[in-house]
Structure formats: structure tokens, C-alpha cells
Amino acid sequence: MTVLAEQPELGLFEPPVAPAPDAVTASAASAAGTPDGSQQQVLDHDRGLLRVLGGVGTGKTRSLTLASARACQDFGVSNVVALVRSRQARETWETQVVRSGGRAAPRVHTVHSLAYELINANGPAPRLLTAAEQETMLREIIGESTRQGTVPWGEHRRAAVESGAFVARVRRAIARIRGLGLDPHTVTGWAQAQGDDFWTGTAAVAAQYLDVLDWEAVVDYPELLLRASDLLADGDPFAAVFVDDAHEL
Numbered sequence: 001m002t003v004l005a006e007q008p009e010l011g012l013f014e015p016p017v018a019p020a021p022d023a024v025t026a027s028a029a030s031a032a033g034t035p036d037g038s039q040q041q042v043l044d045h046d047r048g049l050l051r052v053l054g055g056v057g058t059g060k061t062r063s064l065t066l067a068s069a070r071a072c073q074d075f076g077v078s079n080v081v082a083l084v085r086s087r088q089a090r091e092t093w094e095t096q097v098v099r100s101g102g103r104a105a106p107r108v109h110t111v112h113s114l115a116y117e118l119i120n121a122n123g124p125a126p127r128l129l130t131a132a133e134q135e136t137m138l139r140e141i142i143g144e145s146t147r148q149g150t151v152p153w154g155e156h157r158r159a160a161v162e163s164g165a166f167v168a169r170v171r172r173a174i175a176r177i178r179g180l181g182l183d184p185h186t187v188t189g190w191a192q193a194q195g196d197d198f199w200t201g202t203a204a205v206a207a208q209y210l211d212v213l214d215w216e217a218v219v220d221y222p223e224l225l226l227r228a229s230d231l232l233a234d235g236d237p238f239a240a241v242f243v244d245d246a247h248e249l
Contacts, residue, residue, distance in 0.1 A: 081238050106242065151205060
């Protein structure tokens with residue numbers, strides 16, 4: 001069973017859309033006190049996927065904490081996990097479980113900490129590259145490849161390739177490539193066909209970057225998620241999963 005709490009994605013001029021049958025809309029009245037109708041629906045949910053929709057202050061998180069405490073009683077703490085966007089959100093979640101009178105709280109993780117735990121449970125986890133180390137590595141690869149002329153950035157980009165803003169842009173682009181499960185060589189072919197020198201250069205840097213990661217036996221955050229996803233492909237190890245602020249993950 002999986003329960004997601006998120007804010008509806010409505011444009012400024014887009015009329016409200018009725019929630020799907022597998023969705024519950026939280027109300028401001030459910031933010032405190034005895035569980036109301038919408039919270040009770042979350043508490044009674046016991047299989048499949050459920051979306052809990054609502055804006056800030058409507059009680060989405062409280063609904064999930066109440067439901068997770070009940071799930072811990074039904075399935076055991078080791079079989080229940082909650083995903084949140086940050087360490088601070090994790091502390092807030094655990095505090096709300098205690099205040100709600102729950103006897104046990106689920107394991108509360110950020111996406112990356114859960115991925116690391118899953119990998120480590122299946123053998124020694126590789127060293128995780130920090131964000132600062134990743135940026136330094138990319139800056140060195142971009143600078144050296146540009147000086148050697150092995151990456152075709154285009155003349156209009158050469159003056160900016162080692163700037164912090166440009167390195168950050170390349171880092172985000174590489175994360176996007178890997179998040180989509182694309183091979184750098186596939187991106188190269190597409191970019192060259194489009195005449196896009198940024199993506200051609202980024203794909204070349206990505207290929208070198210992945211080689212360095214393998215050589216140094218380290219992983220970055222996208223690789224961490226990919227490896228965890230491969231492990232989960234064999235089956236979900238949890239009886240219940242609760243995802244708070246899913247729209248921000």
C-alpha cells in the first residue's frame with residue numbers, strides 16, 4: 001500500500017479538476033483535533049495507491065502520520081517507511097507521530113537516505129560523492145576537455161565554461177540525462193542531429209564523468225537512486241509506504 005500527500009498542480013487560470021477515485025482531498029478542518037472524514041479515509045485505506053490532495057495547512061501530513069502509526073501496529077515498524085523531503089521534515093514527522101499518541105513511528109527517510117540503506121543492506125555501499133566533490137570533478141573535466149578541444153562547446157560558450165553557473169547547469173543536465181536512464185552516447189547522437197552544441201558537449205562530459213566515477217569506485221546521488229531502483233525492481237520490501245509532499249520530491 002502506498003499513500004502520497006501532495007498539493008494539486010493547478011495553473012493560475014485553470015479551473016479545479018475533480019480528484020480521481022483514488023484521491024482524497026484534505027480540508028483545513030482536518031488539520032487538528034479528531035480525524036475528520038477525509039482523514040478517516042486515509043486511516044481506513046489498506047491496499048493500493050491513494051493520493052491525499054490539499055494545500056498548505058490542510059492536514060495532509062497529519063493524515064499520513066496518523067495512518068503510518070496505525071500501519072506500524074498492523075504490519076510492524078520494519079515493514080513501514082515514510083519518505084519526506086528533508087531532515088527537518090523527518091523530525092517534524094516523528095514529532096507529530098508522538099503527539100498523535102502513536103506507540104511506534106515508521107522509519108522516516110529522505111529519498112537518498114532510503115536508497116543508501118537499501119544498497120547497504122545488500123552489501124557494503126560504495127562511497128557517496130558529496131555535492132562539492134561532484135562540482136569540483138565536473139569543473140576539472142570541463143576545463144581540461146575544453147583546453148584540449150575534445151568537447152565541442154561552441155565558440156560562444158568557451159569564455160563561460162569554467163564559471164560556477166555553467167558548471168551547475170551542466171551538473172543539472174547530467175542529472176536529467178541519468179534520471180531518464182539515457183546513455184551519453186545516445187544523447188550525443190540526438191544533440192548532433194539537432195545541432196545543439198550544449199547537449200553535445202554535456203553528453204561528452206557525462207561520458208568522461210561516469211568513467212571517473214567508475215575508476216574511483218564512488219557513486220553520486222543519481223547513481224544511488226538508479227541502483228536502489230534496480231533493487232526494488234525485484235519486489236517492494238515494504239507493506240506500507242507514505243510519501244509526504246510528493247510534489248517536491
